[in-house]
Amino acid sequence: MRFTIFFHVIAAFILSPMIPGIINKVKAFFAGRKGKPVLQMYYDLAKLVQKGAVYSHTTTWIFQTSPLVTAAVGIIGVMVVPLGNTPGLLAFPGDYILLVYLFGVSRFFTVLAALDTGSPFEGMGASREVQFSLLAEPALLLGLCALSALSGETSMNTMVTSLQAGTRPVLACAIFIVLLAENARIPFDDPTTHLELTMVHEVMILDHSGPDLALIEYGSALKLWAYASLTASLIVPNGIVNPWMSMGAGFVVLAGVTVTVGLIESIMARLRLIRVPQLLVGATILSLISLILIIR
Amino acid sequence: MNTIFNFLVILLILLNFRLISSSRLTPCIHVLVLQAVILSGVAWMTHQGHMSVHLYFMLAVNIFLKAAVLPWMLTRVVEKNIISRELDPFVGYTASLIIGVVLLGISVMISRPLSLSHTLVEDFFLPVSLFTLFSGLFMIIARKKAITQVLGYMVMENGIYTFGVAMAIHEPFIVELSVLLDVFVAVLIMGVAIFHISREFNHIDTDRLSVLRDL
Helix, strand or coil: CHHHHHHHHHHHHHHCCHHHHHHHHHHHHHHCCCCCCCCHHHHHHHHHHHCCCCCCCCCCHHHHHHHHHHHHHHHHHHHHCCECCECCCCCCCCHHHHHHHHHHHHHHHHHHHHHHCCCHHHHHHHHHHHHHHHHHHHHHHHHHHHHHHHHCCCCHHHHHHCCCCCHHHHHHHHHHHHHHHHCCCCCCCCCCCCCHHHCCCHHHHCCCCHHHHHHHHHHHHHHHHHHHHHHHHHHCCCCCCCHHHHHHHHHHHHHHHHHHHHHHHHHCCCCCCCHHHHHHHHHHHHHHHHHHHHHC | CHHHHHHHHHHHHHHHHHHHHCCEHHHHHHHHHHHHHHHHHHHHHHCHHHCCHHHHHHHHHHHHHHHHHHHHHHHHHHHHHCCCECCCCCCCHHHHHHHHHHHHHHHHHHHCCCCCCCCCCCCCHHHHHHHHHHHHHHHHHHCCEHHHHHHHHHHHHHHHHHHHHHHCCCCCHHHHHHHHHHHHHHHHHHHHHHHHHHHHHCCCEHHHHHHCCCC
């Protein structure tokens, strides 16, 4: 049992850069293109690591710390989340609060680094990012609190496995929407946009280069893995006893979640910026309703 | 049985949120139709064991009025006045959602000490009926257009009906019928009034009615 836990964490470290690759491949398939190779992000990372970093004179140590924090948070994140019935490496009671605020810390440092560059575009992106996360954070935290109240458990692993079969897919959908919002995917933010005016997350990392950019990209791939793995844990049937079987099912479902992200990006357009807060408030309201009805 | 019941009640809550967060009128009217059908379904489910002729009659009248006649009248008013949405309400739609959650919390809180010992339905039902009532009242307060206020009035009546289903199992026939008649007449009069207001002033915002006076 312990070995599968390590296996999950190591697989996350090695395989997570493949997730953006799979998403891009699905999008290319829908657009009728051949698309980048699935392993493109590995090449990018290898190239970026060999380069040197350029720092503007206006930046301070915050700008250089932020990529490290992003990567570190990603690494801790995949250690905390469960996959299938395999518990996270660092699972402990109350770990869902740690997960929410770990990514909060990472966002805080990304925003600080963006402001540190003194670029007006980055400041604008930072402002939007903070506005959206202000609304997405209660949605996620309250949703997880509702989950915890419903199952009577406080650790993510036992929380997802002890739920009844009926409620799990609904909650998987909720976590999936948060995944899209938190990882700057399409209905909320377009990761491939070229115009600084319309960017939210991407504009904040425009000034990073070389190994710093590699760390940020790797960190966000790990973050995407962490959320996808949490979603997958809610979908994998909890009746599978064999740890290796359950882990295998977890990987299959995780790949399915990734393909779904690609599907959504192919068939949906980005929401207008003014609609995004409304959608996020709606998500928070749904979490709140379920919490009120559960602890009534 | 219980699962379906809970599902319907939660659907009722979500429909209320849809109503107070939507600016377009035609979907709001459709939501009202759905609410009326769900309420009748819930009433039928709670009284399933001992349905009598007059209960069936009540349900039939209820569905006929609230899911067919009143929506038809409201749709006509909407079409005649060429209004499709409420543009600048007193309280914005995102704020309305947040206030809605506060209202739901309040109705859960005040219905907790009221324990219903001898009813057929679950204790889940009381907060939902109170919440429906409150959200109808809130719509009347927070919207400018007369038509949305009429919708709020109907939601409020739905809340009262839900409360009746929960509390009074054998409500006197005549009371129930007279409430329905009240709503019918009210919506009829308000529909006519809205039509005349809009023909006279070219809009149906009610805030200017407050400065009306004799010459």
